Amino acid sequence: MTEWFSNLELFQKVFWSISFIGSFVFIITLVLSFAGGDSGDFGDVDADIEADTGIGFQFITFKNLVGFFTLFGWSGIACIDAGFSKPVTIIIAFICGLIMMAIMAAMFFYMSKLSDSGTLKLKNAVNAVGEVYLTVGANRSTIGKAHVKIQGALRELDALTDSSTPLKSGTVIKVKAITDNGILIIEKLNN
Numbered sequence: 001m002t003e004w005f006s007n008l009e010l011f012q013k014v015f016w017s018i019s020f021i022g023s024f025v026f027i028i029t030l031v032l033s034f035a036g037g038d039s040g041d042f043g044d045v046d047a048d049i050e051a052d053t054g055i056g057f058q059f060i061t062f063k064n065l066v067g068f069f070t071l072f073g074w075s076g077i078a079c080i081d082a083g084f085s086k087p088v089t090i091i092i093a094f095i096c097g098l099i100m101m102a103i104m105a106a107m108f109f110y111m112s113k114l115s116d117s118g119t120l121k122l123k124n125a126v127n128a129v130g131e132v133y134l135t136v137g138a139n140r141s142t143i144g145k146a147h148v149k150i151q152g153a154l155r156e157l158d159a160l161t162d163s164s165t166p167l168k169s170g171t172v173i174k175v176k177a178i179t180d181n182g183i184l185i186i187e188k189l190n191n
Helices: 002-006 010-035 046-050 062-082 086-113
Strands: 129-134 144-150 153-161 172-178 184-188
Touching: 010 062, 010 086, 062 086, 144 172, 144 184
Parallel strands: 153 184
Antiparallel strands: 129 144, 129 172, 144 153, 172 184
């Protein structure tokens, strides 16, 4: 292998070196990611940036740079084997590397959007339909309970009504608003 490498011209050596190093780091990063390890020992700043929720789309990260150099090297070798000139080889390899970075950045960006904080946001209950569980007093006289499906889960929440009659257990309701302290303002649902 060393004899083969020493017989290459400098331009080919550069692309083969970039390909080998990029692929080696890529494989180590991939194995560590699947094993649940942290590739922080290799200068991974992604973990530091991911903790900051202020940054959305991240184009220049360690993983993206590894992907860039890996694809840059291999596409450069393919261009050399196809007989392209040196400037065309560099341009095509650079474009392929940038495309890889863009794909990886977009993939990580959209994957981060899949996460769910699990925090109940009561504003999502407005206009939701539910059922009175414990009687709600008329004109906000007493707090009752209502079952309402919010964010995909059935919740039992405190409720008040502006109705002139109490809303009895089993009454189908609709959430009109939420008070500042998180109590539902409900009304009887008219079919």
